[in-house]
Amino acid sequence: MLPLTEFPGFQLVCEKSNFSHEKTKHQEQIKKHYFNFRVQLFIPECGRLPKEMSHLLSQLPPYYLVRGLPLTALLQEDFIERFVRRGSVCALSYDTRIDQDDSFALLPPGSLLLSLQKDTYETLGLQGKPSVYAGRKPLHYVVNIDLTSPTFKSGKKNYERVIWALGENLSLKFNVLVAGKGSRGMDHSLAEFLAPFGGHPVLPEFSTQTVLPQSCPTLHSNQLAGQDMVGCGAIELFDWLGAVTAGISCSNPPDGYPSSLGCPEPNENIQQGFLLNLTGLITPETVLELLQQVRNFFSEPKFAPWAALTVHGFADVPVAWERGEHGFHKGGENLYTFIVFVDGSYWLLRATGTQDACL
Amino acid sequence: MSTDEKTTASYEKITYRNAKKHFYLRVRLELQDTRVLNAVEMHCLVTKALKELHGDTGAALLCDLIHFDSPSRTGILRVCCSGLVRVWSALTMLSTFRGQPCAVRILQVSPFLLSLSGDSRSWTPPEPTASECQN
Amino acid sequence: MVRLKNRYVLCVVRGGDLALRALSPSAVHKTLSHTLQAQHGVYGQARCLIGMTVFYVNMKTGVVIVRVRKDSLSLLSSALPFVSNVGYPPNRVPCHLQTLHVGGSIRSCQKFLIEYHRKTLQSQLAACVTNEERQRVRAAITSTCFSIGPDKDVDADLDLGSD
Numbered sequence: 001m002l003p004l005t006e007f008p009g010f011q012l013v014c015e016k017s018n019f020s021h022e023k024t025k026h027q028e029q030i031k032k033h034y035f036n037f038r039v040q041l042f043i044p045e046c047g048r049l050p051k052e053m054s055h056l057l058s059q060l061p062p063y064y065l066v067r068g069l070p071l072t073a074l075l076q077e078d079f080i081e082r083f084v085r086r087g088s089v090c091a092l093s094y095d096t097r098i099d100q101d102d103s104f105a106l107l108p109p110g111s112l113l114l115s116l117q118k119d120t121y122e123t124l125g126l127q128g129k130p131s132v133y134a135g136r137k138p139l140h141y142v143v144n145i146d147l148t149s150p151t152f153k154s155g156k157k158n159y160e161r162v163i164w165a166l167g168e169n170l171s172l173k174f175n176v177l178v179a180g181k182g183s184r185g186m187d188h189s190l191a192e193f194l195a196p197f198g199g200h201p202v203l204p205e206f207s208t209q210t211v212l213p214q215s216c217p218t219l220h221s222n223q224l225a226g227q228d229m230v231g232c233g234a235i236e237l238f239d240w241l242g243a244v245t246a247g248i249s250c251s252n253p254p255d256g257y258p259s260s261l262g263c264p265e266p267n268e269n270i271q272q273g274f275l276l277n278l279t280g281l282i283t284p285e286t287v288l289e290l291l292q293q294v295r296n297f298f299s300e301p302k303f304a305p306w307a308a309l310t311v312h313g314f315a316d317v318p319v320a321w322e323r324g325e326h327g328f329h330k331g332g333e334n335l336y337t338f339i340v341f342v343d344g345s346y347w348l349l350r351a352t353g354t355q356d357a358c359l
Numbered sequence: 360m361s362t363d364e365k366t367t368a369s370y371e372k373i374t375y376r377n378a379k380k381h382f383y384l385r386v387r388l389e390l391q392d393t394r395v396l397n398a399v400e401m402h403c404l405v406t407k408a409l410k411e412l413h414g415d416t417g418a419a420l421l422c423d424l425i426h427f428d429s430p431s432r433t434g435i436l437r438v439c440c441s442g443l444v445r446v447w448s449a450l451t452m453l454s455t456f457r458g459q460p461c462a463v464r465i466l467q468v469s470p471f472l473l474s475l476s477g478d479s480r481s482w483t484p485p486e487p488t489a490s491e492c493q494n
Numbered sequence: 495m496v497r498l499k500n501r502y503v504l505c506v507v508r509g510g511d512l513a514l515r516a517l518s519p520s521a522v523h524k525t526l527s528h529t530l531q532a533q534h535g536v537y538g539q540a541r542c543l544i545g546m547t548v549f550y551v552n553m554k555t556g557v558v559i560v561r562v563r564k565d566s567l568s569l570l571s572s573a574l575p576f577v578s579n580v581g582y583p584p585n586r587v588p589c590h591l592q593t594l595h596v597g598g599s600i601r602s603c604q605k606f607l608i609e610y611h612r613k614t615l616q617s618q619l620a621a622c623v624t625n626e627e628r629q630r631v632r633a634a635i636t637s638t639c640f641s642i643g644p645d646k647d648v649d650a651d652l653d654l655g656s657d
Contacts, residue, residue, distance in 0.1 A: 224371050245476040260421075
């Protein structure tokens with residue numbers, strides 16, 4: 001085979017379950033995906049934002065933006081005691097490309113992941129591992145520092161070494177996004193902590209738009225793989241959702257000149273649709289709340305047969321799902337979609353690119 | 360009993376690996392000319408680029424321009440998986456459009472159309488407003 | 495040590511005497527190069543031309559042997575049916591190419607060629623009316639065949655035909 005016809009690998013994991021199922025894992029799946037960049041909600045046959053949801057959106061907690069934050073600031077004992085040990089803070093460097101630059105992420109369980117280029121790694125002087133995607137001659141290394149370890153405190157050798165390496169030796173500075181979770185008071189103290197470093201709170205931006213009438217695939221909650229003439233499968237729906245969110249009309253004739261994109265069969269016409277975009281560093285807790293609102297939305301009879309909640313992860317994160325290492329390769333995509341049905345069942349579609357682990 | 364059976368049978372998992380037919384590319388055309396381009400012209404340009412680098416077999420590839428925004432000259436291309444490398448290389452090597460120098464920037468490549476609407480690399484966090492700074 | 499693997503494509507130019515007269519290694523190379531560019535573009539042409547040589551052309555029988563790298567064989571073999579003429583611009587002659595054999599070595603191509611001529615000999619002789627024509631066919635065949643074995647093998651076959 002000619003190498004010209006090869007393409008990067010990818011994966012789409014589709015799951016079907018019910019919110020009332022005793023083994024349902026929707027909460028775990030949301031909590032495992034730490035760094036969410038954008039949340040999109042699409043409800044067919046719905047003209048405007050449901051009232052409870054607008055209430056939720058007006059009360060979203062802010063995230064913080066700090067430019068040139070020295071990494072040692074996140075290693076202060078005070079910070080670790082107040083935020084990290086409670087598992088209530090996550091931080092991510094931005095404007096750093098994971099395949100070209102050094103980047104880091106502070107995961108809520110309390111570990112600091114540094115994803116470093118070879119040069120930085122070799123001058124840093126901390127022990128790490130070559131990236132699992134690096135091949136035989138690694139140019140990329142990952143250093144994992146457990147901040148919650150009982151030995152990680154002032155006076156201990158390990159702690160002093162890390163402080164020296166990241167402070168005096170290299171003085172790594174990043175542009176950082178920080179998000180805290182929990183009570184209002186916690187948010188306030190996080191803001192106080194970050195203020196000396198020039199951190200300022202930012203509210204997630206949201207925008208809503210109404211989707212024009214068009215054809216929409218017919219879904220049956222018990223047919224995940226789809227069936228001819230009965231209902232569309234998850235894989236077709238996933239592409240159709242992409243077309244809707246990108247503002248592409250699928251109702252072109254199949255022999256249209258520049259494009260031959262069509263709506264998957266079978267389909268039905270919808271009069272309108274509602275699309276919500278929420279952008280920023282969004283914590284898994286916010287996503288959970290939104291999902292709960294979507295479920296509440298269906299507690300009263302509605303025209304909409306289903307609703308789709310899509311969550312995009314940052315492309316340049318060292319970890320996308322729980323502990324699996326994440327790389328960029330060609331696209332770095334990591335996203336998941338919940339299709340919530342009226343009857344309480346849901347589909348969870350998780351999509352990843354080449355360099356990612358998604359179980 | 361019957362409800363129990365229903366709930367246990369309701370869990371299902373399917374994993375699709377490399378099982379999609381298409382790849383999507385978000386591209387931007389850079390051109391000095393300020394004339395307004397339409398989708399058909401852009402599609403012609405892509406076909407021309409393919410024909411130049413990969414000949415008739417390249418030009419015969421199924422390559423749809425499913426979306427084109429004239430003011431920003433940004434579009435989304437859909438190609439079959441086996442044609443991804445050929446379309447990408449042809450667009451990279453393209454250098455002239457009607458005698459003028461031009462370039463095509465590949466902004467994002469993904470097998471999922473949905474992921475093109477969430478591009479975190481081109482996103483910049485909002486700057487603080489003046490009032491926030493004073494606070 | 496990595497060994498470069500080659501493939502030898504044996505084909506016949508069909509297009510009458512005029513086409514045969516226009517044949518030369520450089521003319522065939524130019525024709526193939528043009529066809530490759532039309533079919534596979536600049537990339538396909540450049541890729542296929544690495545290590546491609548036309549190293550045997552027979553102006554009498556129209557047999558052409560082209561050597562290509564193994565990995566670009568598919569490019570060449572898919573372009574061969576699209577060859578429509580041969581020669582340089584003033585006297586470009588319409589013709590087409592018929593691929594007979596693809597071998598891994600020159601030896602296998604020669605073996606095939608002998609077998610091929612042996613098979614076509616009977617039909618060619620049957621088409622001859624006068625003895626003179628038979629002599630001409632015989633001379634043509636003799637000039638094409640490589641003498642890899644004892645000469646009398648080929649002669650014996652030809653004698654059988656001329657009787």
